[in-house]
Amino acid sequence: MTTSLAVAVIGAAGRMGATTCTAIEDAADLTLVGRYDAGDDLGDLGGAQVAVDFTVPDSSPANVKYCVEHGVHAVVGTTGWTTDRLDALKATLAEHDSVGVLIAPNFAIGALLMMRFAQQAARFYESVEIVETHHPGKVDAPSGTAARTAELIAAARAEAGLGPVPDATKSDPDGARGADVSGIRVHAQRLPGRVAHQEVSFGGDGEALTLRHDSFDRVSFMPGVLAGVRAVPNHPGLTVGLEHFLGLD
Numbered sequence: 001m002t003t004s005l006a007v008a009v010i011g012a013a014g015r016m017g018a019t020t021c022t023a024i025e026d027a028a029d030l031t032l033v034g035r036y037d038a039g040d041d042l043g044d045l046g047g048a049q050v051a052v053d054f055t056v057p058d059s060s061p062a063n064v065k066y067c068v069e070h071g072v073h074a075v076v077g078t079t080g081w082t083t084d085r086l087d088a089l090k091a092t093l094a095e096h097d098s099v100g101v102l103i104a105p106n107f108a109i110g111a112l113l114m115m116r117f118a119q120q121a122a123r124f125y126e127s128v129e130i131v132e133t134h135h136p137g138k139v140d141a142p143s144g145t146a147a148r149t150a151e152l153i154a155a156a157r158a159e160a161g162l163g164p165v166p167d168a169t170k171s172d173p174d175g176a177r178g179a180d181v182s183g184i185r186v187h188a189q190r191l192p193g194r195v196a197h198q199e200v201s202f203g204g205d206g207e208a209l210t211l212r213h214d215s216f217d218r219v220s221f222m223p224g225v226l227a228g229v230r231a232v233p234n235h236p237g238l239t240v241g242l243e244h245f246l247g248l249d
């Protein structure tokens with residue numbers, strides 16, 4: 001007989017939280033034991049073995065700390081995990097070494113593949129830029145996915161001995177060239193009708209390579225979220241990136 005994994009959702013009233021609650025309810029091997037949103041006391045998290053956090057960047061670290069301190073594994077989709085926040089979480093996890101936390105900038109399988117392909121292509125091209133497009137309700141820019149893609153590309157470029165991306169711009173008072181993330185230009189668009197989209201454009205002598213991923217619906221994130229929920233109890237400590245649970249590393 002297989003036992004069901006008890007799961008709580010934090011941020012349950014939000015766009016991703018609500019979709020996640022439905023996906024858990026529809027999964028035969030998972031039981032939704034708690035829905036929490038802003039202002040709720042997390043209490044014993046309904047007896048959850050795993051909590052999923054889709055809240056806001058400034059709330060997520062405290063929620064995840066609470067989970068770890070209560071022996072509950074966590075799957076985190078919320079963005080905004082700076083190095084300082086990750087370091088603080090690692091310190092908490094060091095005191096609770098049987099607990100696992102997965103922080104995933106993007107749960108969509110195609111987005112993970114796009115990031116991996118971008119990492120592979122990076123060393124072959126002199127120039128690269130990223131354009132991310134999201135719904136106007138998104139509170140952070142650039143997206144966690146774009147920031148992570150830029151960091152992966154920057155690391156691959158450095159390893160290949162590539163210098164800075166050529167750019168003759170001398171005057172840009174309004175920031176038309178976008179954000180500089182680890183030396184990679186990132187541009188963010190916010191448009192109604194969009195969910196989550198990213199294009200990585202590489203340029204070389206007389207050629208271009210464009211990698212594009214589109215999430216047209218939040219259900220695109222659910223197979224990844226559920227894979228993370230099922231795997232995280234077997235991965236104590238901190239894992240950043242769902243790819244590490246999918247054999248993509």
Ligand SMILES: NC(=O)C1=CN([C@@H]2O[C@H](COP(=O)(O)OP(=O)(O)OC[C@H]3O[C@@H](n4cnc5c(N)ncnc54)[C@H](O)[C@@H]3O)[C@@H](O)[C@H]2O)C=CC1
Nearest residue numbers: 011013014015016037038055059077078079104105106107
């Ligand atoms: N990793 C991934 O694949 C994805 C990540 N995201 C990220 O997930 C986060 C949430 O996105 P959405 O659902 O679109 O936002 P949303 O604004 O629709 O939902 C956030 C929810 O969190 C609640 N909340 C705020 N503070 C809270 C607290 N302290 N405790 C409990 N609940 C709290 C809000 O009331 C709201 O219901 C964002 O950081 C977004 O970038 C979104 C989509 C996919």
Ligand SMILES: O=C(O)C1=N[C@H](C(=O)O)C[C@H](O)C1
Nearest residue numbers: 079105106138143144145196
């Ligand atoms: O806020 C969103 O919607 C999304 N957030 C994540 C991000 O910032 O990368 C993942 C996905 O892009 C959707």
